[in-house]
Every structure is written in C-alpha cells, then in structure tokens.
Amino acid sequence: xxxxxxxxxxxxxxxxxxxxxxxxxxxxxxxxxxxxxxxxxxxxxxxxxxxxxxxxxxxxxxxxxxxxxxxxxxxxxxxxxxxxxxxxxxxxxxxxxxxxxxxxxxxxxxxxxxxxxxxxxxxxxxxxxxxxxxxxxxxxxxxxxxxxxxxxxxxxxxxxxxxxxxxxxxxxxxxxxxxxxxxxxxxxxxxxxxxxxxxxxxxxxxxxxxxxxxxxxxxxxxxxxxxxxxxxxxxxxxxxxxxxxxxxxxxxxxxxxxxxxxxxxxxxxxxxxxxxxxxxxxxxxxxxxxxxxxxxxxxxxx
Amino acid sequence: xxxxxxxxxxxxxxxxxxxxxxxxxxxxxxxxxxxxxxxxxxxxxxxxxxxxxxxxxxxxxxxxxxxxxxxxxxxxxxxxxxxxxxxxxxxxxxxxxxxxxxxxxxxxxxxxxxxxxxxxxxxxxxxxxxxxxxxxxxxxxxxxxxxxxxxxxxxxxxxxxxxxxxxxxxxxxxxxxxxxxxxxxxxxxxxxxxxxxxxxxxxxxxxxxxxxxxxxxxxxxxxxxxxxxxxxxxxxxxxxxxxxxxxxxxxxxxxxxxxxxxxxxxxxxxxxxxxxxxxxxxxxxxxxxxxxxxxxxxxxxxxxxxxxxxxxxxxxxxxxxxxxx
Amino acid sequence: xxxxxxxxxxxxxxxxxxxxxxxxxxxxxxxxxxxxxxxxxxxxxxxxxxxxxxxxxxxxxxxxxxxxxxxxxxxxxxxxxxxxxxxxxxxxxxxxxxxxxxxxxxxxxxxxxxxxxxxxxxxxxxxxxxxxxxxxxxxxxxxxxxxxxxxxxxxxxxxxxxxxxxxxxxxxxxxxxxxxxxxxxxxxxxxxxxxxxxxxxxxxxxxxxxxxxxxxxxxxxxxxxxxxxxxxxxxx
Numbered sequence: 001x002x003x004x005x006x007x008x009x010x011x012x013x014x015x016x017x018x019x020x021x022x023x024x025x026x027x028x029x030x031x032x033x034x035x036x037x038x039x040x041x042x043x044x045x046x047x048x049x050x051x052x053x054x055x056x057x058x059x060x061x062x063x064x065x066x067x068x069x070x071x072x073x074x075x076x077x078x079x080x081x082x083x084x085x086x087x088x089x090x091x092x093x094x095x096x097x098x099x100x101x102x103x104x105x106x107x108x109x110x111x112x113x114x115x116x117x118x119x120x121x122x123x124x125x126x127x128x129x130x131x132x133x134x135x136x137x138x139x140x141x142x143x144x145x146x147x148x149x150x151x152x153x154x155x156x157x158x159x160x161x162x163x164x165x166x167x168x169x170x171x172x173x174x175x176x177x178x179x180x181x182x183x184x185x186x187x188x189x190x191x192x193x194x195x196x197x198x199x200x201x202x203x204x205x206x207x208x209x210x211x212x213x214x215x216x217x218x219x220x221x222x223x224x225x226x227x228x229x230x231x232x233x234x235x236x237x238x239x240x241x242x243x244x245x246x247x248x249x250x251x252x253x254x255x256x257x258x259x260x261x262x263x264x265x266x267x268x269x270x271x272x273x274x275x276x277x278x279x280x281x282x283x284x285x286x287x288x289x290x291x292x293x294x295x296x297x298x299x300x301x302x
Numbered sequence: 303x304x305x306x307x308x309x310x311x312x313x314x315x316x317x318x319x320x321x322x323x324x325x326x327x328x329x330x331x332x333x334x335x336x337x338x339x340x341x342x343x344x345x346x347x348x349x350x351x352x353x354x355x356x357x358x359x360x361x362x363x364x365x366x367x368x369x370x371x372x373x374x375x376x377x378x379x380x381x382x383x384x385x386x387x388x389x390x391x392x393x394x395x396x397x398x399x400x401x402x403x404x405x406x407x408x409x410x411x412x413x414x415x416x417x418x419x420x421x422x423x424x425x426x427x428x429x430x431x432x433x434x435x436x437x438x439x440x441x442x443x444x445x446x447x448x449x450x451x452x453x454x455x456x457x458x459x460x461x462x463x464x465x466x467x468x469x470x471x472x473x474x475x476x477x478x479x480x481x482x483x484x485x486x487x488x489x490x491x492x493x494x495x496x497x498x499x500x501x502x503x504x505x506x507x508x509x510x511x512x513x514x515x516x517x518x519x520x521x522x523x524x525x526x527x528x529x530x531x532x533x534x535x536x537x538x539x540x541x542x543x544x545x546x547x548x549x550x551x552x553x554x555x556x557x558x559x560x561x562x563x564x565x566x567x568x569x570x571x572x573x574x575x576x577x578x579x580x581x582x583x584x585x586x587x588x589x590x591x592x593x594x595x596x597x598x599x600x601x602x603x604x605x606x607x608x609x610x611x612x613x614x615x616x617x618x619x620x621x622x623x624x625x626x627x
Numbered sequence: 628x629x630x631x632x633x634x635x636x637x638x639x640x641x642x643x644x645x646x647x648x649x650x651x652x653x654x655x656x657x658x659x660x661x662x663x664x665x666x667x668x669x670x671x672x673x674x675x676x677x678x679x680x681x682x683x684x685x686x687x688x689x690x691x692x693x694x695x696x697x698x699x700x701x702x703x704x705x706x707x708x709x710x711x712x713x714x715x716x717x718x719x720x721x722x723x724x725x726x727x728x729x730x731x732x733x734x735x736x737x738x739x740x741x742x743x744x745x746x747x748x749x750x751x752x753x754x755x756x757x758x759x760x761x762x763x764x765x766x767x768x769x770x771x772x773x774x775x776x777x778x779x780x781x782x783x784x785x786x787x788x789x790x791x792x793x794x795x796x797x798x799x800x801x802x803x804x805x806x807x808x809x810x811x812x813x814x815x816x817x818x819x820x821x822x823x824x825x826x827x828x829x830x831x832x833x834x835x836x837x838x839x840x841x842x843x844x845x846x847x848x849x850x851x852x853x854x855x856x857x858x859x860x861x862x863x
Contacts, residue, residue: 035411103606109599116592180718189702189731234419272430275423
C-alpha cells in the first residue's frame with residue numbers, strides 16, 4: 001500500500017515537471033509549427049541564470065520568477081531573430097519543412113557550448129529552498145517532501161494561471177485563434193506575428209520553470225551536458241505527443257500519465273526499463289492514436 | 303570522368319587514396335579513416351532525408367547498433383572481421399526496418415522527435431545491460447594487419463584501408479541505387495507522396511526500404527567507428543555524435559550525394575582547428591571543451607539560414623540561372 | 628469614400644492572376660464580381676485585404692492605400708474580409724469567433740453593442756453562442772463568418788463566395804441578409820460570386836472578370852439584360 005502511494009506521489013511529481021516542458025513544446029508547435037529541440041537548452045540556460053540569481057538574492061522564490069522572465073525574453077529573441085527568418089526563407093525546396101527543426105538542434109548545441117564557456121563543464125549545485133526529507137505517515141516516510149509538495153503546488157498554480165489566460169482573456173483568444181487558423185486571425189485584425197512571439201515567450205517561461213524546478217527537486221546538480229535535461233526534453237515531447245501536440249490540457253494530462261507509467265515501471269519492475277517503456281509508449285501512441293488522447297483528427301495535419 | 307565511367311573514377315580515386323596513405327603521417331591516416339567513416343554515416347542521412355524526405359536525428363543510435371553488433375559477434379562467436387561488418391550492417395538494417403515501419407506512418411515533427419528520443423535513450427539503455435558491458439562497453443579488436451602487407455604497415459593504415467574501401471564501395475553502390483527505379487521512387491515520394499502514391503508507387507514500402515538501407519549504412523559506419531577506437535561504449539555514441547552527423551549532412555547538402563565529402567572533412571577538421579587554436583593561444587580547458595560544439599552549431603545554423611540546400615546544390619542552381627540568362 | 632482600384636496586376640509566382648483590373652465602388656453600394664473559375668476573383672479580393680501582394684497598380688479605400696501594410700492593419704481602417712469557404716475558426720465557440728472580430732477594438736462597450744446587433748441579425752447564432760463553430764451547419768457557419776466580419780465595425784466588406792457549398796434555399800437567405808446589412812448599416816460590399824445570377828440580383832453594380840481582366844462592367848440590371856453576359860455566365 002505504501003509502495004502504491006509512493007508510486008502515485010513520484011509519478012505525479014515527475015509528471016508535473018514534464019507537464020511544464022510539454023506545455024512549452026505545445027505552445028511553440030502551435031504558434032510556429034516547429035518542434036523546438038532547443039527547449040532543453042533554453043531551460044538549461046534559464047536554470048544557470050536561476051543559479052546565479054539564487055547566489056545573488058539568496059532566495060529561490062525570487063530567483064524563479066526572474067529566471068522565468070529572462071527565459072521568456074530569450075525565447076522571444078530567438079523567435080524574432082532566427083525562427084522568423086527561417087520560416088520566411090524555407091517555404092520552398094525539398095527540405096523546407098525540416099529546416100527549422102534542424103536549426104533548433106543547432107541552437108541546442110550553441111546554447112550548451114556557450115554555457116560551457118561561461119560556467120565551465122563541471123556540475124554546479126543549487127541548494128533546494130526546502131527540506132527534501134519525506135513527510136511521515138505513521139511510521140513510514142513517504143516519497144513526498146516539503147520540496148516536492150511545493151513544486152507540485154507551484155506547477156499547479158502555473159497551469160491554472162495559463163489556463164485562465166488562454167480561456168478567459170483577449171490575449172488567450174488571440175493565441176488560440178492564431179494557432180488554429182492564422183489567416184482568419186489576421187483577417188480579424190490580430191497581429192499574428194506579435195502573437196507568435198508571445199507564444200514563444202510563454203514557452204520560454206514554462207521551460208525555465210521546468211528546468212529550475214526539476215533541478216531543485218532532483219539532485220540540485222546541473223552541467224551543460226546534463227542527461228537529465230535531455231531526458232526532460234524527451235519526456236516533455238512524449239507527453240506532448242500523448243496529448244496530441246495541439247492541446248494544453250492534453251499536454252498536462254499526457255505528462256501525468258507518462259509520469260505515473262514511468263513511476264510504476266521504476267517501482268514495480270526496474271529503473272533499467274524506464275526509457276524503453278517511455279519510448280514504447282511514444283511509438284504506441286503514434287501508431288495507434290496519432291492525434292493523441294485528446295487532440296482532434298485535424299491535429300496531425302503537419 | 304565520374305559521370306561517364308563511375309567505376310573507373312571510383313577505382314582511380316581509391317588508388318590515389320592508397321598512394322597518399324603511404325606519404326602522410328599517422329595522424330593524417332587516422333583522420334582519413336575517420337573521414338571515410340563519416341562519409342558513410344552522412345551518406346546514410348542524405349539517402350534518408352534528401353532522397354526520401356524522412357528526417358532522422360538519431361542516426362547515432364543506428365551507428366551504436368552496428369558497433370555493438372560487430373563487437374558482440376567478434377567477442378562471442380569469434381567471427382572473422384569481414385563477417386562482423388556484415389553482421390553490423392544486418393543488425394542495424396533490422397533496427398532500421400522496425401523503425402521504418404513506424405516511421406512510414408509518421409510525418410515530419412513526429413519522426414524527428416522519435417528518432418531524437420532514440421538517440422538520447424539508446425546509449426543509456428546499453429549502459430544498463432551487462433551483455434553490453436555497461437559504462438566501459440566492449441572491446442572490439444580486429445587484430446593486426448596481415449603480415450603479408452609488410453612489417454612497416456601500421457595499425458592505423460590498416461584501419462584506413464578498411465574504412466576507405468568500405469566508403470568507396472558504399473558510395474559507389476549507393477550512387478547506383480539512387481539512379482535505379484528505387485532512387486527515382488524515393489525522389490517522387492519526397493516531392494509529393496500523394497502524387498507518388500497516385501502514380502502507382504507504394505509509398506509506405508518505399509519509405510521502409512529507404513530506412514532499412516540507410517540504417518544498414520549507419521551500422522557499417524558504427525562498426526568502423528568502433529574499429530578505430532577498439533571499443534564500443536555508450537560514450538562513443540553520444541547525442542553529440544547524432545548532432546554532428548546531422549550537421550555534416552546539412553553542410554554536405556541533403557539533396558545530393560555529391561557534397562558528402564564536405565561535411566565529413568569539416569567534422570574531422572573542426573577538432574583539429576580547435577587543437578591548433580588551443581595550443582597556439584594556450585587557451586583554457588573550457589575553450590577546448592566547448593569550442594568544437596560552438597563551431598559545429600554555428601556552422602549548422604549559418605548553413606540552414608543561408609544555404610539550406612547545401613553548397614553543391616546552391617552552386618548548381620546558380621549555374622543554371624546563369625545559363626538561362 | 629469609395630473603393631477605387633486602378634490597373635491592378637497580381638502575380639502568383641510566374642503566373643499572372645490579375646492583369647490590369649480597374650473598377651470603382653461607391654459608398655453604400657453592393658458590387659458583385661463574377662466570372663468563371665480561375666478568372667482571378669478570389670485573388671482580387673485577397674489582394675484588396677492584404678493577404679496577397681500586388682505587382683503593380685493601385686487600390687484605395689478612401690484615403691487608405693490597400694496595397695500597403697498587412698491584412699491586420701486593414702481591419703483597423705474599416706476593411707473586413709470574409710475569405711472563401713466559411714471563414715470561421717472551427718475549434719473556437721460561436722461567441723469566441725464573434726469576439727475575435729472585435730478584439731482590436733479599444734471600446735469594449737461599443738463592441739458589446741455590435742455583438743447584440745449581430746445576434747439580432749442572426750438569431751440562430753444567438754441560440755448557439757457556446758457551441759463550437761464546427762458543430763454548426765454550413766449556412767450557420769457562413770452567417771458566423773459574416774457576423775465576425777461585422778464585429779470589426781467595417782465600412783468596406785469583402786465577401787468571397789458566401790454561397791459556396793450551400794443549399795439553394797440557404798443561399799437565397801444569405802444573399803437577402805447581405806443585402807439587408809448593406810442597407811441597414813450603410814456598408815460598401817464587394818461580393819465575389821460563382822453564383823452569378825444570385826449575386827447580380829442583389830447587387831447594384833457588377834464587374835465581370837475573365838482570365839484576370841475586366842470583360843465588362845456596369846449596373847447589375849444592365850448586365851442581367853446583356854445577352855453576352857447571359858449566355859456566358861447566367862446560362863440562358
């Protein structure tokens with residue numbers, strides 16, 4: 001029983017962080033039809049900036065929002081300087097569709113190298129702001145520490161705020177209309193170019209939060225070649241695909257499902273198989289229900 | 303010469319390489335072997351992306367399959383060297399076939415993401431099963447060069463001969479495949495798969511075939527790579543390898559095999575340049591660690607921005623433009 | 628204010644879609660643009676709303692140069708375009724589609740009034756405000772598209788084939804609504820139509836396009852009476 005509860009806690013905890021990454025990928029995909037593999041690099045950069053801010057301010061809860069704002073800023077700059085040009089240029093030619101995707105790979109490498117230059121290739125260590133010792137349930141220590149709980153609540157708050165923005169505000173309506181039908185949005189007077197940049201900016205903020213929260217929730221250590229961030233990218237992508245790649249609630253749900261499945265494998269089978277299962281899940285979804293659990297048929301037009 | 307008598311051209315090129323290999327130092331010979339291996343690996347991406355319109359960002363994973371298969375065959379069954387390479391090709395081709403079945407039904411972003419996930423995950427899987435030797439990996443020793451080649455025939459020259467011969471044969475064969483019925487079908491599928499389907503081409507089967515052949519080539523490259531470093535380990539096939547190969551393919555121009563040397567030579571030249579820079583300026587460790595990545599990534603971004611179809615294709619279109627005027 | 632198009636030329640890559648089209652539409656008039664498939668009707672409209680780029684010529688709505696700036700800025704100058712094929716966002720609700728048209732308007736009170744007007748004009752939409760747009764029938768979607776355009780408070784309305792794919796009875800209804808909007812709101816409308824007869828019946832003036840050029844133009848009544856137009860476009 002305790003094991004089962006632990007599985008749920010670990011799964012939801014990991015899933016909540018994948019959810020932020022998945023949201024970032026979905027937002028970028030919806031606004032520019034690009035899978036942004038540099039998202040991991042951008043999250044990594046934001047995490048390093050968060051590390052500096054924690055050093056300077058001494059307070060993680062000031063550093064987190066600041067790092068998210070800077071993450072949003074970098075993301076917007078990348079959209080304006082690189083992605084816009086690429087999309088405008090790559091309308092013709094046999095490899096037109098994949099050029100932006102390849103460019104984001106280049107960007108990932110570039111960001112990692114620059115981090116290496118600035119901060120070196122050794123691990124840096126971010127102190128978790130709260131205790132990571134699990135709560136006690138009777139005699140048993142469960143897999144939920146004050147840190148875990150706060151990460152969960154933070155992600156939940158972020159998802160709710162995003163949901164509110166998307167469903168209830170003019171900006172949200174502009175973002176959704178531009179994603180589903182850019183031409184009609186344009187005809188309705190929405191400045192689609194600016195909305196795309198905003199989509200990228202929000203994604204940058206979500207990615208930054210994912211990076212920082214994953215780091216303090218885990219070992220606290222980061223390096224430019226961190227496998228954790230590559231896996232965060234992969235799991236974020238898988239979660240987004242499970243959710244249909246178009247839908248934000250889908251991305252969140254996909255992330256929680258993925259988190260739970262992986263926690264289940266880790267606890268009941270073996271940590272060795274986590275990646276195999278994640279990959280199998282990805283293939284399974286793509287082959288059986290490519291529009292995702294939540295996405296509509298039209299979602300896979302790409 | 304290449305156009306009219308391709309076989310003669312390739313043979314001549316091989317002979318030139320053979321003569322050259324006797325006249326340069328060991329380091330250059332080793333670099334030559336690496337170039338040959340990259341040529342095969344990049345050609346496998348070009349075949350896939352440029353000719354069939356499929357994207358694989360995880361070619362490193364297929365190289366890893368080839369490398370591990372070769373090492374296992376050699377260590378467990380004591381297979382002769384030539385057979386280990388064949389096994390590497392077959393094993394990777396099988397992996398590619400399975401991937402191709404899935405890939406035939408996936409479009410751009412899904413395929414790119416799936417293959418990237420494979421490249422990220424596969425080495426770490428190899429890490430966790432004892433048969434693959436964990437972090438240390440497995441030894442892959444093809445033995446000393448045959449005595450008949452003389453006492454002065456170095457190990458590296460032996461590697462170079464094998465790799466260069468494999469590359470020549472692979473490219474020659476691939477060139478013929480591209481000009482065959484299959485090559486034309488792939489181009490048609492890349493152009494417009496609905497139109498190709500209507501023209502009677504079995505799009506799904508063609509995509510799977512392209513994936514299988516591409517993976518086979520990647521497997522060969524993987525086994526050769528393992529040969530030159532005498533081991534296979536997760537660290538030998540990092541994500542950076544997949545990125546480098548993708549960069550090499552983009553630099554070469556994914557639409558034609560003609561530029562395949564450009565990417566391969568660039569990939570080998572970059573560490574060389576970095577070494578020179580580091581020793582000349584006595585730079586710190588962080589420069590040595592990060593300059594290669596910086597150069598590769600910058601090149602990749604500049605290429606997709608300014609010559610997305612590669613330099614060879616760019617020159618060709620420019621020449622055609624001029625001819626028209 | 629009037630719409631003045633002079634010697635407009637539009638290219639689609641190497642193909643010339645519009646070659647030297649000129650016409651004028653006076654304020655408060657409904658002008659039909661008719662012609663066969665591929666005559667350049669949609670291209671003409673897409674150029675006027677900033678979706679396509681013109682090669683040469685000029686197009687003005689009053690003082691406002693229609694060939695400059697993006698589509699989104701035209702809306703702010705009173706030009707609304709309903710593109711071909713029920714231009715609604717299927718994934719949004721009916722109300723969200725309507726709100727979309729008024730997003731750029733600063734005065735939210737006025738926008739709310741316009742919404743009431745639109746709902747009065749199309750009571751069917753009023754009953755379905757919270758439904759997703761893709762659950763509507765073809766005719767309702769067309770109404771929603773027009774309603775969305777009206778939400779932008781246009782002076783010039785560009786309509787691209789509102790009758791496309793609709794049943795004859797619904798077409799009749801849509802055409803009557805369009806005429807009604809022109810009269811009640813004092814709008815200027817350019818109506819591109821394949822259904823030449825229906826369009827000519829409600830139009831004040833008309834332009835007949837053939838292979839990218841003006842074949843003939845004049846008052847709608849004259850064109851209906853013109854034997855050449857009847858034979859070529861009206862089918863009798």
